[in-house]
Amino acid sequence: MNLDSAGLQVLDRAECMVLLSSVPVGRIVFTDRALPAVQPVNFLVVENHIVIRTGRGSKLAAAARDAVVAFEADEFDAERWTGWSVTAIGQARAVVAPGEIERLSRLPLTAWAPGDRDHYIVMRIEEVSGRRIRDRVTRR
Amino acid sequence: MNLDSAGLQVLDRAECMVLLSSVPVGRIVFTDRALPAVQPVNFLVVENHIVIRTGRGSKLAAAARDAVVAFEADEFDAERWTGWSVTAIGQARAVVAPGEIERLSRLPLTAWAPGDRDHYIVMRIEEVSGRRIRDRVTRR
Numbered sequence: 001m002n003l004d005s006a007g008l009q010v011l012d013r014a015e016c017m018v019l020l021s022s023v024p025v026g027r028i029v030f031t032d033r034a035l036p037a038v039q040p041v042n043f044l045v046v047e048n049h050i051v052i053r054t055g056r057g058s059k060l061a062a063a064a065r066d067a068v069v070a071f072e073a074d075e076f077d078a079e080r081w082t083g084w085s086v087t088a089i090g091q092a093r094a095v096v097a098p099g100e101i102e103r104l105s106r107l108p109l110t111a112w113a114p115g116d117r118d119h120y121i122v123m124r125i126e127e128v129s130g131r132r133i134r135d136r137v138t139r140r
Numbered sequence: 141m142n143l144d145s146a147g148l149q150v151l152d153r154a155e156c157m158v159l160l161s162s163v164p165v166g167r168i169v170f171t172d173r174a175l176p177a178v179q180p181v182n183f184l185v186v187e188n189h190i191v192i193r194t195g196r197g198s199k200l201a202a203a204a205r206d207a208v209v210a211f212e213a214d215e216f217d218a219e220r221w222t223g224w225s226v227t228a229i230g231q232a233r234a235v236v237a238p239g240e241i242e243r244l245s246r247l248p249l250t251a252w253a254p255g256d257r258d259h260y261i262v263m264r265i266e267e268v269s270g271r272r273i274r275d276r277v278t279r280r
Contacts, residue, residue, distance in 0.1 A: 006195050007254035025216045025223075029169050029176040036169040036210040038178065040225045055146050070176040076165045081252040083165075085180045112221040112273050114147035133252050 004131065011130035016086045019073070019130060021045040025112075026073035028052060028123075030092075032063045043071075044109045048125050050088060051104060053111045056119040064092040064121050071123060076133075086130035088123070095120040144271065151270035156226045159213070159270060161185040165252075166213035168192060168263075170203045170232075177203065183211075184249045188265050190228065191244060193251045196259040204232040204261050211263060216273075226270035228263070235260040 002010040011019070020026070021044075029038045039060050041052045050071050054060050069092045076083030095101055104120045111117040142150040151159070160166070161184075169178045179200050181192045190211050194200050209232045216223030235241055244260045251257040 005255075006198060024218050025214075027167065027178065027212060027214075029178045031176065035208060035229060036171065036176065038167065038169045038210050038212040038227055040212075040214050040216070040223075058146060068175060070178050072167060072178040072180075074165075074167075074180050076180070076252075078164050083180075083252070087178055089175060112216075112223070114273075115145075133254075 008131040016128045016130040019084055020086045023073050026071055029070040030063045042111050050123040052121040053109050053117045054119050061119050065094045080135050082133050082135045084132040088125045088128045090124045090126040092121050092123040148271040156268045156270040160226045163213050166211055169210040172203045182251050190263045192261040193249050193257045194259050201259050205234045220275050222273050222275045224272040228265045228268045230264045230266040232261050232263040
């Protein structure tokens, strides 16, 4: 088992992709007026891309256009002090081609938030890394 | 009820602080070598500050030193498509005074990750904002 300097288990790319695909909500991290910003979103992993559905006029839609962003998903268990976190980095782009919007709208990707969510942001996963905190019992 | 343009319920500062104090894990968002970075951490809210315990040599300890960072916590329910998210923005600082380290070490703040975690980062909450996605049923 590969551990980092902090004693966390380092996940390989395949594990990261499986975990990333296993949860419905992640967090996109971007810069908004020179300040760090973070917003939870519903998403899907499609091949090597993260697809996010949002509102056309949203702060996210404006800020994540053609920017390098981070995307994080995790799951933690407060009883067992265990969990995992995966972070992807990549270039985000707003989808503007009608054909691509039509294709993406057929994905099983529903935004939990109300309102029109007919805008898609696609992020190409360029780097992905992940860590797992092992169970207190099994790591002893 | 105050709704934003996306139809999400806007939480006031008091609600944000209560929710932020209700979960053991949040995510600190910072810049690492000019790229957006995000890391889950155990934390406590102490008055108007977020206290994070980490390893002395960690990437986080280096990057969050005297930087403006964002801090996000959330909880989502995949069955009911509901949940909340709170984001705080503020200046982070590494705690170096022995007296302050001694005082912080008495807090009920335990890092879930293994290894030495004798380094503290304190972030003063300058801005806090939050949103709640209401239940699909009750909002109809």
